[in-house]
Amino acid sequence: MSAIVTLPTGPLGVTFKGSNPPVIKEVKYDSSMFGNLKCGYSVQSIIRANGIEVKATNSVELAKLIKATSEDEGRKLKCLMTLPAEVEFLLPEGDVGLTVTQEKGLALVTKIDNASPLKHLVRVGMAVDCFTLPDGSTMTGCNADKVMEWLKFNQEAGRVMILKDPSLGDLSPPSYSQSNSAMEIPPGGTSILGLRFQGTPLPQLMSIDPRSELKGRVQADMVIAALRCPDGREYQGFDASYLAKLLDETADYEGRQLYLMNKYDEDVPAEPLLKMWLPVFGTAEELGLVFGGKPTRIKHVAPHSELHGLVKKNMQVVNIWWNKSPAVQDLSPDGIAESLADSSGCDRCLILTNIYDSLPDETVVTFPPGNLGLRFAETPPKVVGFTRDSVARKLVDVGMVADTLMLDSGTPYTNLEPTKLTRTLIANAGSGKRTIRFINPGVVPLTKPGDLPKPDKMSLMLPASKLFLNMKGMFPCYITQVKPNSPLVGKLPNGMAVDEVIIDGRSYSGFSAVELSKLLKESAHKPGRVLKLSNPSLNFN
Structure with a gap:
């Protein structure tokens, strides 16, 4: 025309x-x-x-x-009245008054507001070929919904847009490149934040709920590479299920940060890690940490420790960093204790792996009424995941095994099977007394029919004879079996944690199963020995 x-x-x-x-x-x-x-x-x-x-x-x-x-x-x-072949321009700060609509597979400008500062540059009918944000994030061959989202939620100066005449057929192929960024997130669990992510070994952000506070501040299709908590923890390289659990566990925290990366970035974390910033002062003993094994793992976190509940038993130490740390470190238990002593007074962090396997030995959970959102597999029933809004995320870890179920009647049920357990929990959804004892199957044995109930604490006077006990674990160790020929049959329940042994008036504690077995064997002829034990589930509620 x-x-x-x-x-x-x-x-x-x-x-x-x-x-x-x-x-x-x-x-x-x-x-x-x-x-x-x-x-x-x-x-x-x-x-x-x-x-x-x-x-x-x-x-x-x-x-x-x-x-x-x-x-x-x-x-x-x-x-x-032709369209320009190509127009490249810098968008001013604020709302630019453009409406972009997807038509025939193209993101076309379909309306320009009368007050638009771009009215002298932009023409209706032009295709958005490239859009770049100030942080370097870029899309080409654009999608209209994505363009409108970027225009709405990214209104700072420095945005660049390239428009082309679609009739010329010189449009760029679709591509998307998001810059890595750290973003503070508000308090709230997974459902409150409105983030939908999935995948393993790293979670990919799939979408953001339109009602979420984070809508527009974070782009879908990014990899969530790290979660930083204000208590000094930084988790890296976790999968989607573990991220959901972490977000729910830290839902009350102010100042959490998510670190998001382009999924094609070569520097994405290769394995799950916990970077734990430690108190500035303190040796291993003063921090309440006990290390052991090969490779070195955390064997015990004292209940009084500032790190109790933050780092967990069985996490493996891969490094200790401080400003004077040697390039090559002795990562044996003694070497780590020495490094913690040397670094006292410095900013320092403990880098840990084996994150998924750092399960508590035992935990007993009484669930509220309603749907629990627990997913079980295998026999005995192992927790393998949660539904999106599960109340159980904060209460039990993936990998724990359901050992005992107790309902309103007070009768304990053992030898559980996953399908039957799930149906029983659903059938009793109105009850507030559904109680499950979960155990770490690598440490604590399953309850057998006829096992004695475990008290919170107990003390036993030991006879001057061989005890015929099986034990397992470290700091504390557990009585895994009271053999039929033991003099403690009917007195000592299986699964109790040994806290202290008193021999000739002297107290012994902080031992492994091997050390305790040796101690009891060497003192078998001595009368008046006392064994002090506790129910291990009390430490994890």
Whole structure:
């Protein structure tokens, strides 16, 4: 479609580019032609006041001719109403008044508000070919919904957009590149935050609920590489199930941060790690940590320790960092204790792996009424996951085994099977007394029919004889079996944790199963020995 526009005298405030034909590059805001001429129009000729038509061949000659005839009244510009082949521009801060709609697979500008600061640059019908945010995030071959989301939630200065004439067929292929970023998140668990993520070994952010506070601040398709907590913990390289558990466990925290990475980044974490910033002062003993094994693991976290509940038994130590840490460290139990002594007074952190296997030995949970959202597999029933809004995320770890179920009647049920357990929990959903004892199957044996109930604490006077006990674990160790020929049959329940042994009035504690077995064997002839024990589930409620 062509148009013939009458030009006023004086400067026009219009710039041109190109040749054969030249096209209008920009119509300035203060131009008297604003709204009559538009960027992208192809100029065919200028018609002088005397009626002579001069063909426009290039932008330089056209500009000279317009300037030379600036005092002539009645001159006209003959144009074709074409779109510009390409326009690249910097978006100003704030709402730019553009509406972009997906039509025939293209993100097309379908409306420009009258107050839009881009009205002199942008034309209805142009395709958004490239959009770049100030942080470097870029999309090409754009999707209209994504463009509108970026325009709404990223209104700072520094955005760059490239528009093209879709009829020319020179559009870029679809691509998306999100810059890595750290983002503080508000208090709340997974459902409150409105984040939907899935995947292993790393969770990929799939979508954000439109009602979420985080909508627009974080882009889908990113990998969630780390969660930083204000208590000094930084988790890296976890899967989606573990991330959901962490977010729910820390739901009350202010100041948590998610670190998001482009999924194609080569530096994404390769394995689950916990970077634990330690109190500045303190040796291993003062911090309440006991290390052992090969490779070195945390064997005990004292109940009084500031780190109790933050680092867990069985986590493996892979490094200790402080500003004077040696390049090569002795990671044996004694070497780690020495490093903690050397680093006392410095900012320092303990880097731990074996995150998924750091289960408590035992925990007893009484669930509230309603759907629990627990997923079991195998026999005996092992916790393998949770539904999105599960109340159990904060209460039990993936990998724990359901050992005993107790309902309103107070009768304990053992030898559980996953399908039957799930149906029983659903059938009793109205009860507030559904209690399950969960155990770490690698440490604590399953309850057998006829096992004695475990008291909270107990003391036993030991006979001067062999005891015939099986034990397992470290700090504390557990009585895994009272053999039929033991003098303690009917007195000592299986599964109790040994806290202390008193021999000849001297107290012994902090021992492993091997050390306790040796101690009891060497003192078997001595009368008056006392064994002090506790129910291990009390330590994890």
